[in-house]
Amino acid sequence: MRAALPLALLLAACSSPAPEAPTRPAVGATTRPAAAATPPPATAPERLAEDAPRTTVTGNTFVAPAGWTLSVRGPSTVLTAPEGGSHVALVDVAAADADTAVAAALAAYDPAIRLPLKSRAAAPDLDGWTERHVFVYQTSPNARRDLTAEARRGGQGWTVIVQDLAWEVLEKRMSERGRIFGRLSPRGHERESFAGKPARALDREAVAELTGFVRRAQEITAVPGVAFGLVERGQVVFAGGLGVRELGRPAAVDADTRFMIASNTKQLTTLMLAKLVDAGKIGWDSPATSLLPSFALGDPDTTRQVQIRHLICACTGMPRQDLEWLFETTTPERAMATLATMQPTSGFGELYQYSNPMAAAAGFLGGHVQYPELALGPAYDKAMQTLVFDPLGMRATTFDAAEARRGPLAREHVRDLDGRQQPGLTQLNATVVPLRPTGGAWSTVNDLLRLVQMELAEGELPGGETYIGKSALLARRAPQVRFDIDEAYGMDLMTADDHGVQLLHHGGSLFGFYSDVLWLPEHQVGAVILTNGEPGWLIVSAFRRKLLELLFAGRPEAEARLAVETRQYLEELASERKSITLPADPAAAAALAPRYHNAALGGLAVTAGAQTRFDFGEFAGEVGSREHPDGTQSFVLALPGLIGAEFVVSPERTLILRDAQHEYTFTPVER
Numbered sequence: 275m276r277a278a279l280p281l282a283l284l285l286a287a288c289s290s291p292a293p294e295a296p297t298r299p300a301v302g303a304t305t306r307p308a309a310a311a312t313p314p315p316a317t318a319p320e321r322l323a324e325d326a327p328r329t330t331v332t333g334n335t336f337v338a339p340a341g342w343t344l345s346v347r348g349p350s351t352v353l354t355a356p357e358g359g360s361h362v363a364l365v366d367v368a369a370a371d372a373d374t375a376v377a378a379a380l381a382a383y384d385p386a387i388r389l390p391l392k393s394r395a396a397a398p399d400l401d402g403w404t405e406r407h408v409f410v411y412q413t414s415p416n417a418r419r420d421l422t423a424e425a426r427r428g429g430q431g432w433t434v435i436v437q438d439l440a441w442e443v444l445e446k447r448m449s450e451r452g453r454i455f456g457r458l459s460p461r462g463h464e465r466e467s468f469a470g471k472p473a474r475a476l477d478r479e480a481v482a483e484l485t486g487f488v489r490r491a492q493e494i495t496a497v498p499g500v501a502f503g504l505v506e507r508g509q510v511v512f513a514g515g516l517g518v519r520e521l522g523r524p525a526a527v528d529a530d531t532r533f534m535i536a537s538n539t540k541q542l543t544t545l546m547l548a549k550l551v552d553a554g555k556i557g558w559d560s561p562a563t564s565l566l567p568s569f570a571l572g573d574p575d576t577t578r579q580v581q582i583r584h585l586i587c588a589c590t591g592m593p594r595q596d597l598e599w600l601f602e603t604t605t606p607e608r609a610m611a612t613l614a615t616m617q618p619t620s621g622f623g624e625l626y627q628y629s630n631p632m633a634a635a636a637g638f639l640g641g642h643v644q645y646p647e648l649a650l651g652p653a654y655d656k657a658m659q660t661l662v663f664d665p666l667g668m669r670a671t672t673f674d675a676a677e678a679r680r681g682p683l684a685r686e687h688v689r690d691l692d693g694r695q696q697p698g699l700t701q702l703n704a705t706v707v708p709l710r711p712t713g714g715a716w717s718t719v720n721d722l723l724r725l726v727q728m729e730l731a732e733g734e735l736p737g738g739e740t741y742i743g744k745s746a747l748l749a750r751r752a753p754q755v756r757f758d759i760d761e762a763y764g765m766d767l768m769t770a771d772d773h774g775v776q777l778l779h780h781g782g783s784l785f786g787f788y789s790d791v792l793w794l795p796e797h798q799v800g801a802v803i804l805t806n807g808e809p810g811w812l813i814v815s816a817f818r819r820k821l822l823e824l825l826f827a828g829r830p831e832a833e834a835r836l837a838v839e840t841r842q843y844l845e846e847l848a849s850e851r852k853s854i855t856l857p858a859d860p861a862a863a864a865a866l867a868p869r870y871h872n873a874a875l876g877g878l879a880v881t882a883g884a885q886t887r888f889d890f891g892e893f894a895g896e897v898g899s900r901e902h903p904d905g906t907q908s909f910v911l912a913l914p915g916l917i918g919a920e921f922v923v924s925p926e927r928t929l930i931l932r933d934a935q936h937e938y939t940f941t942p943v944e945r
Contacts, residue, residue: 637711
């Protein structure tokens with residue numbers, strides 16, 4: 275889980291005869307050159323029965339995903355999503371610079387586009403592409419779609435990626451878009467590969483090089499603290515930290531500092547389930563309802579099909595739906611009951627769709643099997659302690675925040691709208707506690723290295739004792755659904771072919787905490803990295819790349835990429851700030867009701883004055899106002915960590931909050 279700009283990060287083209295013209299308001303005229311003369315002839319639309327290698331007009335290679343429709347219109351190679359009306363266009367143009375390339379590409383793709391530019395940011399070089407620039411256009415929230423254009427120079431020309439997608443398609447088909455971009459390469463480019471290469475030893479010099487990288491990464495991103503550790507052939511070769519646990523305080527981060535590990539909790543939860551499988555108490559194919567009869571989803575057919583493995587495979591078609599637990603105080607029992615209101619939005623086994631409530635249900639189900647006499651939360655906690663934490667010697671790992679505070683504890687840090695790093699609101703991370711199997715654990719580098727050692731030893735503990743049988747353990751790693759061209763999701767584990775190297779990992783993102791636990795089975799190397807500030811997710815990603823560069827003499831890209839991505843993040847945050855009036859416009863705020871309510875998300879109290887604040891009970895924050903080009907009025911949370919949560923004022927004066935695939939209407943409460 276990640277909570278960052280925009281809210282969609284919390285949670286982060288059809289079968290028609292021809293691609294449909296996008297539907298959008300025509301606002302804000304733009305100036306652009308004419309499309310290239312003498313374009314190639316258009317081709318008949320082709321619906322793809324399976325993933326297929328294809329080329330753009332000038333010969334750049336990519337993979338077109340199954341179910342999408344491909345057509346060529348002039349310089350544009352257009353992919354249309356199965357839902358229709360949403361498109362990814364790869365447009366080859368000759369231009370002097372990125373701005374001219376994007377203008378020409380948009381004119382070729384759809385001359386009717388008239389949207390103002392919201393932001394423009396440089397992106398790092400990647401896989402043979404240079405001079406990458408990302409353009410984001412201002413759309414109305416009521417349109418429920420995004421328009422972006424990314425210009426990439428390859429060889430002597432430019433390729434512009436136009437993504438013109440409805441929000442639900444943008445999220446639901448994330449894995450298929452990943453297949454397109456994962457193999458999009460300039461004509462003739464040979465992708466870097468580490469396949470067959472021996473790994474460099476993690477000796478003193480190697481560890482020093484990696485430590486220096488982490489120190490510079492911390493400086494680049496201004497993240498207060500980073501802890502990390504390395505395992506090689508069963509031995510811990512480094513465990514330590516850099517920076518501080520909390521800004522303004524001297525206490526240093528070390529390998530025994532507790533961080534909230536967010537979704538890295540999931541791989542611990544599935545390890546508990548694997549222990550139950552190993553003991554013969556459940557099977558990966560056991561129907562969920564046979565073990566917990568109260569388990570239900572909003573769709574009865576899907577409910578009947580769900581086995582244990584499906585709760586943790588991101589493959590049942592259940593979409594991301596996090597706002598219920600974030601905005602409304604709940605309990606494990608209520609969280610499970612809420613699952614019965616949730617509907618799948620894709621076919622069973624069809625697409626990767628990440629669901630935190632489903633993963634939480636898996637943990638609670640396992641706890642119930644082991645300790646049926648206890649309530650769901652205590653049963654899960656006890657099962658994790660007795661089956662995972664105690665046997666692995668993970669003495670510092672806990673779900674109890676009060677217990678976590680009794681040892682060295684890292685504080686979460688987030689950016690405000692002006693880009694300043696500051697301590698975050700602890701209440702935001704507390705919202706995950708009722709769903710703790712999905713992301714509520716506190717742990718340390720030293721504890722998580724014990725997990726990595728066991729994983730690399732395929733179930734054996736450092737002393738040679740068998741902790742778990744290989745069959746149950748390794749089943750978690752088997753791919754269940756494709757994530758992108760190089761990665762698949764297993765049972766709450768990501769399995770990747772990273773430039774020819776098998777890499778297993780899972781990341782974790784909550785409000786101000788970002789982490790990764792990873793290992794390379796073939797090379798008997800593993801690592802843990804924990805961070806306590808934004809944009810810590812960029813450090814986590816760069817660390818993984820840097821480790822591969824170090825092990826296999828890869829091209830030195832990690833540090834430069836991190837610097838560019840950090841600038842891009844800060845530029846996007848600055849762009850968001852420019853679009854928000856803070857304090858909120860007094861006249862707009864005066865029209866708000868004092869209280870609102872939504873059946874799923876609970877109450878919202880409004881305080882207007884020098885500041886306008888929205889209070890959700892568990893947390894509260896200032897909101898700014900925003901007027902969109904089409905006249906739509908909205909209020910945007912300026913609460914660090916939740917920046918970007920947008921409440922749109924409807925003509926009926928209700929407030930509408932949306933995630934990618936759901937809409938929640940807050941109605942005024944009559945006095």
